[in-house]
Amino acid sequence: MLELKGICKKLGTMDMQDVSLSITPGQYFVLLGPSGVGKTVLIEIIAGLIKPDSGLVLWDDIDITRLAPEKRGFTVVYQDYALLPHMTVAANISFGLRGRATKDDISSRTAELAEMLDITDILKRKPTGLSGGEMQRVALARALAPRPRLLLLDEPFSALDTTSRLKMRRYLKKISQEFSTAVLHVTHDPEEAMFLGDRLGVMLDAKIRQIASPEELFRRPTDAVVAEFLGMQNLLPAHIVAKHVCMVNGQRFELGEDSAEISHVWIKPEEIVLSPEPFRSSARNQLACKVESWEPHGALLAVRIICGELELFSIITHASFTDLNIHKGQDLYATFKSSALHSF
Template identity: 35%
Template sequence: MSSFIEIQGLSKTFKEKEVLTDTTLSLKKGEILSLVGASGSGKSTFLRILSGLESATKGKVLIEGSDISSIKPRNRPIGMVFQQPLLFPHMNVLENVIYGLKMKGKNKENKKRAKDYIERVGLGEFMLHYPSELSGGQQQRVSLIRSLILKPKLLLLDEPFSSLDLQLRKELRQWVRSILKEEDTTVLFVTHDRDEAYEMGDRVAVLQDGRFLQIGSPGEIYYNPASPFVASFMSDVLILQEQQFVHASHIRVVPSVKDLTSPCWKGTVRQKLFMAGTDIYEIWVEELRQKLNLPLGWDSINGTVWLYAEEENIRTFQIEE
């Protein structure tokens, strides 16, 4: 049985430079895939090809088995929410939400459907307000339901929380994931934020230099990174020589090297951080030129410590760089 969304061998070349290389993935109906990568990795180009704003040099995009590669953007069963809400400033919330339905020629019961969606996202009392009268989070909710009401077969979310403050981002992404699951919407969620990718996605795809380095569940990506880049970008590990690594969950810390027989590395405690309600210490490992954040279990923010791991917990990357 074919997947709901299939992207087959998608490549894009600009002036003899290949910015996407044979990118292939599939999505199940209702699945949320987080796409992460550094700036310049090809994320924006990938989205623009899917939405129809750019054409691929080669490859296909199939939805329910039908190739949509040659279909014009406005006719594709794809919705998109950008970093900025891009609401019409001269239209109130209700008019903004209805607008897409009118453009699709769906006139029957437009207002009732729009009102239902607005109520669902907790903006009923703001229905006749204009974008300038809404907060950033409220505007982004309106932008989202304006896309969802059209029932797209694929929804593209292009870093939709990047312009919001940290606390609002946390609150909004939990709410957004909930409503996407309620709607059984298939989603490609683009972000450069590791925590956001893990929280939003059923799976995570890591893109570097136009290629997918690894696609897997959040647990697979975090605990079993396939390459040094994925490890440094998406996990907490010490990267060792000869393409080896040890995950932070298998590293123990002691104040003295006495009686240690396992592989160990000298570290300097730099500072104490407070993450997710826990005291975490930033440790600099001079030998490996890396830092690692770990809970130490004692109240000391300065001095030398030793990090060690059992031989059995030292692993080898699947992909060399």
């Protein structure tokens, strides 16, 4: 198990303070945060490429903070692949096994990883001329070849096109399920983190602000700063006025949970139902609103509505958009259940 205790490191304007986390055997841990907050520095501290100013790096309760990188049994995959251009794909994959395994073992391991990552047909080629997705799969195979105790992934998809990124997510999901290797993956993409991570950490301003399961992180962010980074729409300041009741910009909302003290509520856009008339249902919250605008949201549409002093977004299908004949300035009703409001 990897454990970081109170890691501090100052590099230029980046001042990492008191970073602590743990990654259990076989766990896929995703560290999520914008550029410049120290995610890559933390990866390199764990790998032994940078020494922390203070704090400890432990593996199975053994202090490895000052241990040489090559003695840690960790491998790193960077976004720029770092393949050796004069070697074939097969030679790149097996590079870390030289002098550590027999020729037959090297051949077997290379073939196993090539089949898993669908690169068997390019084993004899050199990196020049390979697509970004192919080069990233080769880099991943090379990192996995020596059976690392910990796989460190530094924004591995950032140089890939959308199609290649989606494919690489599936490959990593497959690898995490078939191998027992612990993974630390850093990214700025919340969707990527949700898809891959067993556990997520949010790093902002060179500090870890929250560690939680994907479901818990998006359901209960620790504060508005984390929620805003996660791109959560319909994040609203609120205060409790009675049991299961809060006020938001002059609007009274019923909550599905009992919270004595809150600062914000989040209403999932997917759970706001739009209708031309009010209707009877089990939903406890219904507001008159006007359509302000709309925009694509993946395969759906995000409709921006104004309810008094509130601005909300409702995610609807194209079919619903057509059925409602939505247009700017249209009067509608927004309805949502008390369970659609999440407070923190």
